[in-house]
Amino acid sequence: MKTYRFSVFTRAAAVLLAGLLAAGGPAGSRGVSVRIGKLTISYGGDSKKLAQALAQQTGEVKRRFDESRRALHTVKGPRGEPAYARQDVAGLVAGTATDLDQAIARVGDPRLEGLRAWSAEELRPIQEELAAPARHAEVLPAGNSFAPRAVAVVASLGWLPLPEPEGGKAPPPKKPAPKKAAPRKEAPKQTAPKPAAPEPETITAEKTNGFLDQVGEVVSRIFFLASHEDLEVKLWVGSTPAPRVKFSFWPQGSFKGSAPEPMIIQTNGGRDHVLRGLYSYNAAWKKGAVTQVIRYPSPAGAPAAQVGSERLDLVKGSGFFCCQFGDNYCHHVDDPKECR
Numbered sequence: 160m161k162t163y164r165f166s167v168f169t170r171a172a173a174v175l176l177a178g179l180l181a182a183g184g185p186a187g188s189r190g191v192s193v194r195i196g197k198l199t200i201s202y203g204g205d206s207k208k209l210a211q212a213l214a215q216q217t218g219e220v221k222r223r224f225d226e227s228r229r230a231l232h233t234v235k236g237p238r239g240e241p242a243y244a245r246q247d248v249a250g251l252v253a254g255t256a257t258d259l260d261q262a263i264a265r266v267g268d269p270r271l272e273g274l275r276a277w278s279a280e281e282l283r284p285i286q287e288e289l290a291a292p293a294r295h296a297e298v299l300p301a302g303n304s305f306a307p308r309a310v311a312v313v314a315s316l317g318w319l320p321l322p323e324p325e326g327g328k329a330p331p332p333k334k335p336a337p338k339k340a341a342p343r344k345e346a347p348k349q350t351a352p353k354p355a356a357p358e359p360e361t362i363t364a365e366k367t368n369g370f371l372d373q374v375g376e377v378v379s380r381i382f383f384l385a386s387h388e389d390l391e392v393k394l395w396v397g398s399t400p401a402p403r404v405k406f407s408f409w410p411q412g413s414f415k416g417s418a419p420e421p422m423i424i425q426t427n428g429g430r431d432h433v434l435r436g437l438y439s440y441n442a443a444w445k446k447g448a449v450t451q452v453i454r455y456p457s458p459a460g461a462p463a464a465q466v467g468s469e470r471l472d473l474v475k476g477s478g479f480f481c482c483q484f485g486d487n488y489c490h491h492v493d494d495p496k497e498c499r
Contacts, residue, residue, distance in 0.1 A: 206432075207388060209268055214385035216262035221378050224255045228371055234361055242361035249289040252374055256282040259378055269419065272410035273436020274381065274390075277474050279412070280437055281377045285370050289362075380474065384435060392473055395429040397498035398482045401444065402427045406482065408440040408471060411456075426482070427495070438471040442482040442489060453482055453489050 228251065236242035256279065263275045384390055398404040407421040421441075424430050442453045455468045469490040471480060481498035482489040492498055 206391060209266065209271075210385045210388040210390050212266045213263065213271070213390070214382060216265055217259065217378065217382040217385055220255065220258050220262045221375075221382050223258065224251075224375065224378055227251050227254075228375075231367075233364060234359070236361045236363055241364040243364060243367045245289065245360045245362045248362055248367050248370065249286070252282065252285055252289055252370065255374055255378065256286065259381070263381075270434045271436070272412060272419065273434060273438055273473070275436070276410055276412040277435075277437035277472065278377055278381060282374060285373055289370065384474070390434055391432050392435060392478045393429055393431050394424065394433045394473065394478055394480065395495055396424045396426050396480045396482070397495055398426040398442065398444065398484065399499060400485060404442055404444045404482065404484075406440060406442045408438045411437045411439045411470070427498070433473065435473045438473065440471050440489070444484050451484055451487075453484065453487055455489065
């Protein structure tokens with residue numbers, strides 16, 4: 160049987176850790192590690208609470224989305240195929256996007272802004288494609304109907320002109336005696352027919368399921384990451400042809416009030432405890448008096464040579480990022496060795 164001897168210091172460390180565990184950890188901490196001899200005991204701090212809160216919120220979003228999806232009613236498409244009303248599908252997608260965004264915001268941690276930006280960017284193309292095209296029905300103004308009308312033509316030909324005889328003019332024809340006009344009957348009032356209501360625009364069941372599968376994947380991925388306490392990554396950033404480049408990054412999107420403070424990595428290097436999400440970035444390489452900069456998103460009006468870098472996606476993408484200043488291009492890599 161192996162016996163461990165604890166010094167006064169290690170006993171104090173154990174007591175301190177026990178107190179932290181009982182109190183829930185120091186406020187705002189990302190984690191605590193205490194080494195006792197050869198044994199290291201770690202406490203996850205508020206990262207675990209953050210994951211639990213997010214899992215609860217996004218789990219509700221997932222449940223509501225699944226229920227609403229099952230409640231969609233099928234209709235017949237133009238060729239009789241199974242379909243859904245485009246308006247219903249678009250409403251479900253837009254409502255889920257808002258629901259998911261509010262669920263992440265309700266957790267109340269500003270570090271989740273990158274995850275909010277990621278979900279919004281993933282769902283945006285689906286919403287744009289589902290936006291129903293404008294349908295302009297021609298409506299004629301009242302009193303100017305161009306429908307065919309029945310016209311009664313009465314030709315009172317009481318006489319016909321006779322051919323003129325040789326050597327003289329034909330005597331003028333006798334005018335027929337005037338006839339008494341029959342009493343006029345008022346025609347029944349006709350009302351213009353009401354235009355038929357346009358058929359609701361539909362989208363095939365196959366295409367609808369494709370869209371809703373994508374929405375479900377976005378919601379499920381965030382729920383999975385939270386429920387498995389996998390919200391943090393270590394981000395490594397490299398640069399070529401030279402290291403020691405300042406790489407600044409921050410959650411993508413617009414913010415109320417002041418923008419968040421950028422996080423900084425000196426290439427080739429890394430940073431722990433970066434929350435998953437979508438990030439904007441700025442990589443600046445100083446070459447004497449000249450500074451070459453790669454930005455994402457590219458600023459409006461930027462030259463074509465400065466457009467095209469990958470987004471920094473820490474949900475789908477790897478934790479390795481490389482900025483190649485020779486090509487003016489930053490992108491994810493699978494391994495730091497690829498950043499050469």
